[in-house]
Amino acid sequence: xxxxxxxxxxxxxxxxxxxxxxxxxxxxxxxxxxxxxxxxxxxxxxxxxxxxxxxxxxxxxxxxxxxxxxxxxxxxxxxxxxxxxxxxxxxxxxxxxxxxxxxxxxxxxxxxxxxxxxxxxxxxxxxxxxxxxxxxxxxxxxxxxxxxxxxxxxxxxxxxxxxxxxxxxxxxxxxxxxxxxxxxxxxxxxxxxxxxxxxxxxxxxxxxxxxxxxxxxxxxxxxxxxxxxxxxxxxxxxxxxxxxxxxxxxxxxxxxxxxxxxxxxxxxxxxxxxxxxxxxxxxxxxxxxxxxxxxxxxxxxxxxxxxxxxxxxxxxxxxxxxxxxxxxxxxxxxxxxxxxxxxxxxxxxxxxxxxxxxxx
Amino acid sequence: xxxxxxxxxxxxxxxxxxxxxxxxxxxxxxxxxxxxxxxxxxxxxxxxxxxxxxxxxxxxxxxxxxxxxxxxxxxxxxxxxxxxxxxxxxxxxxxxxxxxxxxxxxxxxxxxxxxxxxxxxxxxxxxxxxxxxxxxxxxxxxxxxxxxxxxxxxx
Numbered sequence: 001x002x003x004x005x006x007x008x009x010x011x012x013x014x015x016x017x018x019x020x021x022x023x024x025x026x027x028x029x030x031x032x033x034x035x036x037x038x039x040x041x042x043x044x045x046x047x048x049x050x051x052x053x054x055x056x057x058x059x060x061x062x063x064x065x066x067x068x069x070x071x072x073x074x075x076x077x078x079x080x081x082x083x084x085x086x087x088x089x090x091x092x093x094x095x096x097x098x099x100x101x102x103x104x105x106x107x108x109x110x111x112x113x114x115x116x117x118x119x120x121x122x123x124x125x126x127x128x129x130x131x132x133x134x135x136x137x138x139x140x141x142x143x144x145x146x147x148x149x150x151x152x153x154x155x156x157x158x159x160x161x162x163x164x165x166x167x168x169x170x171x172x173x174x175x176x177x178x179x180x181x182x183x184x185x186x187x188x189x190x191x192x193x194x195x196x197x198x199x200x201x202x203x204x205x206x207x208x209x210x211x212x213x214x215x216x217x218x219x220x221x222x223x224x225x226x227x228x229x230x231x232x233x234x235x236x237x238x239x240x241x242x243x244x245x246x247x248x249x250x251x252x253x254x255x256x257x258x259x260x261x262x263x264x265x266x267x268x269x270x271x272x273x274x275x276x277x278x279x280x281x282x283x284x285x286x287x288x289x290x291x292x293x294x295x296x297x298x299x300x301x302x303x304x305x306x307x308x309x310x311x312x313x314x315x316x317x318x319x320x321x322x323x324x325x326x327x328x329x330x331x332x333x334x335x336x337x338x339x340x341x342x343x344x345x346x347x348x349x350x351x352x353x354x355x356x357x358x359x360x
Numbered sequence: 361x362x363x364x365x366x367x368x369x370x371x372x373x374x375x376x377x378x379x380x381x382x383x384x385x386x387x388x389x390x391x392x393x394x395x396x397x398x399x400x401x402x403x404x405x406x407x408x409x410x411x412x413x414x415x416x417x418x419x420x421x422x423x424x425x426x427x428x429x430x431x432x433x434x435x436x437x438x439x440x441x442x443x444x445x446x447x448x449x450x451x452x453x454x455x456x457x458x459x460x461x462x463x464x465x466x467x468x469x470x471x472x473x474x475x476x477x478x479x480x481x482x483x484x485x486x487x488x489x490x491x492x493x494x495x496x497x498x499x500x501x502x503x504x505x506x507x508x509x510x511x512x513x514x515x
Contacts (some may be wrong), residue, residue, distance in 0.1 A: 053429035055415065056452065086411040088433055093425040095414040100492055102499055111504050118502040144500020154421060168420025175426045177414065189419055197428050226458035231380075232431065234413055236449055241372050244380035245413070245433055246451030252421060273420050275428060 007018030023068050037061040046249070046278025047071055052078025052317060053179075053198040055248050055277050072200075072319050078114045079320050092233040095253045098151055103279075106155045107222040108256055108357060114152030119227060120279075121272070122236040155224035156254050165256065165269040184192075185311045192294055192310060197275055199317030207307040208289030216293045223256040224230065227279050233285045253284040257292050260299055270299060366466045378468055378477075381484040382461040383450045390460055390485070399463050400443055407437040408455035434458040442468045 023032065031245040038045055038061040048060040052075045059078060067073035103119025106112055118124075159165050183191060196204065209217055230250050235242045253274035261267035272292025274284035293307040306312055316322060383391065412430040419426055436448045436458035446466025449457040468476050 050429070053415075054412075055429060055431040058453070059432070082412060082430060086409075088411045088413050088435065090414045090427070091416050091431075093379065093418045094428075096417070096421045100495065102495065103502075115503045117499050118504050119499055141498050142501040143494075143497035144503060156420075168418070168423030171424045175416070175424065177427050179414070179427075179430075193419060193430070202437065203395075231384075232413075232415060232451065234433070234449060236435070236447065238437070239447060241376060243376050243383070243449060245383050245449045246431075247384060248415070248451075250417075254421060269462065271420050275417055277429065316497045348392070 006287065020319070023066075032065065033060065034061040034065050039066050041170070043279060044069075044071060047186050047201060047283070048074045048078060050277040050280050050283060051075045051198055052082070054078050054082045072323055075321065076320050089234065089236075091245075092235065092251065094230045094232060094248070096226065096230060096250060097154055099226055099250070099252075100247075101152055101226060101228040102249075103227040104152055104224070105222075105226075106224050108224075109155055109158065112153070112155055114149050152226075154254070156256065159256075159269065163244070163266075163268065166260075166271060168273075171226050183314060185314075186297065187310055187314060189291075189295070189298070192314060193273065193275070193291060195314045195317060196287045196290060199314075200289070200319035201280065201286065203280060203317055203319070203322075204290050205287040207293070207313060208286035210305065211289050211293045211307045216296075216303075216308045217258075218270075218292050219258040220255040220289060220292065221257075222285065223254045225251070225253045225281060225284070227251040235296065237313065249278050251279050251281050251284045253281070253288040255285075255288040255292055260301075262300070270295070301338060309335070375402040375465070375469070377485075379461070379465060381481055381488065382448065382464055384488065385461075385484050387454050387457040388456065389484070390480075393483060394460055394464055394476075396456065396460055400467070401462070402438040402446075402463055402466070405437040405439055405445065406435065408434055408458040409453070410434045410453045413449050418481070438462045438466060440470075442470065444469050 008289070021152070038057050041064065042063075045057055045060045048071055049055050049057070051071075052060065054060075059081060060074065063074035063077040063081075066349045067077060089092045101114075101117060101119075104114065104117045110116075148171060156165055160167070163261065163342055169189060171188075171190075171329060176188065176194070178191055178194055183195060187195070210216070211311055212220070225301070231244045233242045234245050251274075255272035255274070257270045257272055258267050259267040270292065272288040272290075272295075274286065274288030274291065276284045276287070290307055293305070294310050294313060295301075296303045296308045301308075303309060365445070385393075394397050397406045409433075410432055413433045414430050415428045416425045417428045418424065431451055432453050434448075434453055434457065436445050438459070440446070440463075446462040446464070446469070448461035448465060450458045450461055464480060465478065467473075468481070490508060
């Protein structure tokens, strides 16, 4: 138990001023701007937006700077910031099928309509440090021979037409919103997906990895990964019709998983779905693995592994909650600890007393 | 409701298009095409204010909706001296962007439509299309053909 303490204001102020000085670093080195962070540390910004659960590049860049690059601290700042703003409503569901594609690959099909578009990727780089990278201007980007198709068919639709993969789920009713109602178990897939999008990348990466290593095996293929821009539409009450309010960058991963059949349904592949703001590709892939693993109930599978336990996964995926509980341990627990210390001393006195009696 | 008549539907479509372009424009670009120091006089029905919209996606990309996370949105409503009302709903937190977009929306509903379409909306539409084309051209250079190697279990 944590008992409130008072005092120490002066020391706390001084600590925060010292933090400010540390954050600034050597004053002879130019100060980094949030515009630079937004333009050049884009994947850090993408992660803070995804796990902070707020799409706003400028705010994420401010948070990263303020947090000295500690992304979980930055995510915490974004979550706190969003609570100060009113909610105007819900967007129309984004249509990732209409994405303005910047990257689109499939590990299942070599030749699919629209083609494999590598886009801006770390894949196939040599992972050698490039010390001159910051000093020489980058080589100009090449352009291709012709325009890409404006829209590209979804890879999973290619086998969906033959009935070889289950349909994307279609349940009716308003999706749940865990920012309005606390998560309760069992949780339906809409809430699980919302929870996974904001879940910690490292935690989901480890869980996804565990499913590959045999803990809740589901034999995945990356059916399609696409990254690009989708427009966002919203219907304001005062207008009564839908308008575009802007566009967001999104990464989507559709995994094709082990088939499944039953008395009524012939065997077919199953799906796992991952989504992130920006280009958090590792996150989207991990999420798709974990989403599939968590579908044990609806697919009537045996729950044997941690990644299949929704209460375990969803209760521990949020890094703001997790860091809050872990880090609260460093706050003063003096009263609590004194009580335990006193208890331990008394127990030892009693034991020693008994020993003495036995010796006499 | 009036919205159902074909005439007003057409007007709605045109308005949806210009509101989208005004919302999606870079603020600096909008300021150049529609300078803020030359706005006509207007009154606020709702001063610019920033809030959140919960973004929705679809399970499996095409299935039932779920909530992804929020975005910031700034909205503003104004009335011109001739009574025309303009609205703006713009992703992000720029109050100035929302005010300019709301005033432009009101003007586009009146006699200035042709002149403003030419000066603001047409260039924004052209630039959006050009930006998308450039992006597609750059990405086309990264289109890859993988060759499958034959596995080596031969006789």
